[in-house]
Amino acid sequence: MEKVKTLIIGSGPAGYTAAIYASRSNLQPLLYRGIQPGGQLTTTTIIENFPGFKDGIDANQLMMEMNQQAVNVGADVRDGAIVKADLSKRPFICEDERGNVIEASTVIIATGASAKYLGLPDEEKYRGQGVSACATCDGFFYRKRTVAVVGGGDTACEEAMYLSGLAKKVYMIVRKPFLRAAEIMQKRVMEQENIEILFNTNTVGLFGEQGVEGAHLVRNKGEQNEENYDIAIDGFFLAIGHTPNTELFKGQLELDQQGFIITKPRSTATNIEGVYAAGDVADPIYRQGVVAAGTGAMAAIEAERFLQDKGEK
């Protein structure tokens, strides 16, 4: 059994920043990169909203730099995923997929969240070529073009509003005859001239020679007046929710209704002493790389103070 002061689970901006801070305060952290090394950002292309890169930076490169920075300051960064976590008492016992057992005095959970997709084969086909789950990340590429946002919740409305400031036209594809978003958000999208809401509408597929050029839609699916039609679009944005990657901690950590880890106010501390949560796994609201990085730093600082208080540093 391997013993560590700090085990970090996840390799997005939260995990790597936690590793950098924890290493620099001599916690010799062990970081497991998980099944998607680099995290959600690696599904996008250029990042232009992470400060410090005046011309933007390739997302994969940014994550590789973070990885290298963590290694340079002494973090033990490993491939592989933690598949078992017993948080019932300290030290916490975790196990990776190869059966290696780790005894950790503190755990920083930075397992992120995954955007939900509709499950259409075309979403895979055009991923990075017109299909995106993050308007803030990719909207800029659609200036003066036509895009569609799928979903009728707050996220979809926010994304549609954001995109309406860049794109020529924004369709919202909403499967129900109403929006689920807060009233004020509904009002905003309804009043925005270049947003058109397609109610009772589902997406059946996407088409295009070089990237997305349009979507096949069906209105009133399963009804007598069912109608198939196409719209011409350059970008297809999913905004049907995110699933936090918290399966491993269910029944152990306090989660909200959607499964996000609940942290104490102004802190990354969870309901279990010595367990911290950083990044999107505990953030249903902002979901930005820079915010995740910030909470990663907080988690490492809190873990360090905790170990110091316990005389275990």
Ligand code: NDP
């Ligand atoms: P929601 O679960 O609130 O909404 C998801 C939307 O996507 C719904 O319109 C839903 O339709 C639709 N949808 C889900 N699955 C499919 C599917 N397979 N095909 C087509 N449509 C689908 O998720 P959000 O991400 O919008 O919000 C999550 C939480 O975060 C909410 O509590 C929200 O209020 C909150 N939030 C708050 C913000 C704020 O206050 N500023 C900003 C963003 C989010 P249907 O209604 O038919 O289920």
